[in-house]
Amino acid sequence: MENGKKILNNFVKSKFADQNELKKALFQAGVAALDEGWTFMDATFQLGGKARDEGLSADDVEKILRNAFSEEKRRTEREAEQKAAAQAAQAAAQPAQAPQAQAAQAQPGMASGYAAMGPTVISPISATMMQQMIALGLDNQSLELLQNFKIDPEALSIPWPAPDWRKDFAKLLAATFKPDETVEFKISNTPSGSREIVSKIIAQDEALKKIMKQLDGPDGALLTINAVKGGADATDESWHYRYVVVDNPKMTLAKQLAYYKALNLPCAALVNTGANSVQAWIKIEAHDQEEYKERVDFLFQTLESQGFKVDDGNRNPNQMVRMPGVLRNGKQQYLIALEQGAKNFTEWREWAEYSLDGKPLVELASDSEEAPKKDVTIIENVLRAGEFFLFTAPPKSGKSLALMDMALSICHGEDWLGNTTNANDVLYINLELTKSVFLNRLFLLGEKRNLQPNTPKFGFLNLRGTALTPLEIAQLIAKRIQGAKKLENHDYKVVVIDPISAVLHNPKSSRLSGSPHQILMQMVDSIIALTGCAVVTSTNIGEYPYLESRADSVISLTPVEGSLNTYQIKGSFREFPKTLARECSWIYPRFIV
Incomplete structure (x- = not known):
């Protein structure tokens, strides 16, 4: 190559x-x-x-x-x-x-x-939009921001410089300063700058292009973020406390734009620095130094709480920022956009206090033009991704083997208890068996069903003896699923927890207050919320009635009187019609319809 x-x-x-x-x-x-x-x-x-x-x-x-x-x-x-x-x-x-024959095996390609x-990427947004996000180099944090606030990734595309980009300096001044205010600008890494009234700079018009070329250099040129002198009608120092600059050169350009857009920042202007940053001119609009400090503190604390760290040096109202319209080491410093986000600081602050509290936001039915595509079906007429499935049966009747049989069936897209499954990756959380016993059971089932037991679609996580709270277990499972998708190309759609009662049998869990039923349900809900997977588990009949009432799908096996190892199957589902009762037989190591 x-x-x-x-x-x-x-x-x-x-x-x-x-x-x-x-x-x-x-x-x-x-x-x-x-x-x-x-x-x-x-x-x-x-x-x-x-x-x-x-x-x-x-x-x-x-x-x-x-x-x-x-x-x-x-x-x-x-x-x-x-x-x-x-x-x-x-x-x-x-x-x-x-x-x-060789040609028949070749992969089709584009000439x-x-x-x-x-x-196709399974996501709350369209596959096309997700591909655009991936192409922009966004990480999980950025993607979550965009999805939470319904931001089209097209909005993150940095436009090419305008044909007359040399006049961007004048455009910026006209939009952000009053004509009789004075600004200071200079070539980077020079001791002193030049001061000029805004109206005089704008009046240069075509001659401005030649002036801007003189400011080209290895380090570009700088401009004060606020005026250095107010206009004739100024009654206070608000001209000196109008803006603050925000950027984070440690992030990609696309990620910085994702934050500016998703957090609805009141941007007067966005400027490409000609390097690895986009500087946002944030409207502070303070009347004096005290109000400026209070508002900038709120802005920076809010940004940091959302994962966007801003250098404290940017707090300075005299801070010099990148001047658009010049070349910096051969790359253009230019104006990307004017007026983005909230109209002013007060409006943005109200939005932030309402929207960034970490709680779900009100959504409108009118946001959806048509019904969204349903989640991936795992088991036809029984289970979809993002749902909770509970399998109940008498004690010591073979529930764990039934769950393992289900998991292996889903991996291969084979029927389970007479129900059609669709092939998907399954992550099995083993909380009870040793690794040796677990794998021996899996291989025995594979042999009996003539299915490959060591399929790469079957993943398992041994947590027997691990002292974690239910919430910590949910977070660990989510972390492993996200890592497997990113690093190993495994897209788990089903999480099997066996047995779920074992989650409560460790020192850290035993110290938790609250109903065990509700603690387990909170763990299930957390796994679904963090991963979008279907969660599957089993209990004894009547052992956890709260879980049964909350489950999206329940299949129960009850013994048939007078018939050894024969069970009646009953199913109740939130999103599917109930199934007619039918019988199955326990023939070790599985239930057979």
Whole structure:
């Protein structure tokens, strides 16, 4: 495989006469940039700038680079490469294999060099939007923010500089200062700056372009965030306490924009710094220093509580910020947008106190134009993802084996107790058995059912003897599921807890106050809320009536009088019709309909 740096160098140096060749080369360079650790924004500016110079439209550039940076697509590509390599090795070992047969095994691809996107992402938002988020390089924290506040990821796309971007300085001044106020600006890393009345700068018009070029340099140019002198009609010092700057260079550009948008910050302007940050001019609109300090304290504390740390140096009302309209080490400092979010600080503060308390927000039915797609069906007419399923039966009747049989059935998409299942990854939480006993039971079931017991779709977590509270167990399960999805390409849709009563039998849980039934239900609800998985467990008949009343689906097995090892199956479901009673037999190690 060609070296990534070589691909990037070749792309930058090459000239392209053919548009299709350019698109293919840009895609390959985007993939190489991802492998070399570039951010999406780095690729957009450096590779995208080259492609635009060669005649490619901005829309085509963004589409191709997003495709190249898609994690799902890259995973699919790697799997295809591995499969192709295995097929090549097999072909080498069997030279007599017909070319037609080899071709039949090949993975379909796009002639232009674009690979098809990976599997659909199951999410409260659309797969297309999720792919856009992934392409922007957002992490879980950013994705959660966007989903919670229903922010379209398209809003996070940083626009290209305007054709007249050299005049962005004048545009910013006209929007944020009064004409007779005075501002100070300078080249970075110089001891003193220049002061000028805003109206005089704006009046330069076309001549401003030449002036801005003189400020180009390795470190760019700076501007005071607030006026250094008020206008003639100023009655107080509000001109000096109007704005504060917010940014976090340790975050990606897209993540900073996600915060600004999701937290509804009252932004007067957004400025690209020409490096790795977007500076937001936040409206403070204080009348004096005391009010300024109080409002900035509230703003910074709110941001930090949401995971966005701002440097304390930014509190200074005399802080100098990036001036749009100049080049910084060859990259443009330019105006991204004006007027975003809440109209003023007072409106934003009311919104923040209402919306950022960590509690669910009121949602409107009118937010949905049509009924949303239902969650993934795990067991037809029995269970969907995000639901709680309870299996009840008499003591020592084989409940644990029944749960393991269900889990193995779901992994393979095979029937369970006469119900059709759909193949999905299952995470089994073992709280009772040793690892040896657990695996021996699994292999015995696989042998009896002629199913592969060591399928990669069956994951298990041994928590026997682990001293964790029910909430800590829920958090651990969520952490393992998220890690498996991100690092191991396992998308668990079902969590089986066996036995759920064992959660209460450890020193940390025994010290908890409250009803055991409610504590267990809180753990189940937490797992569902954190992962979106279906949660499955079992109890003795009548052991936990509160769990039975709260479960979305319940299947109960009761002994048939006069018939040894025969049980009647009854099912009641919140989202599906009740099933007719029928019988099953216990033939070790499973129930058979």
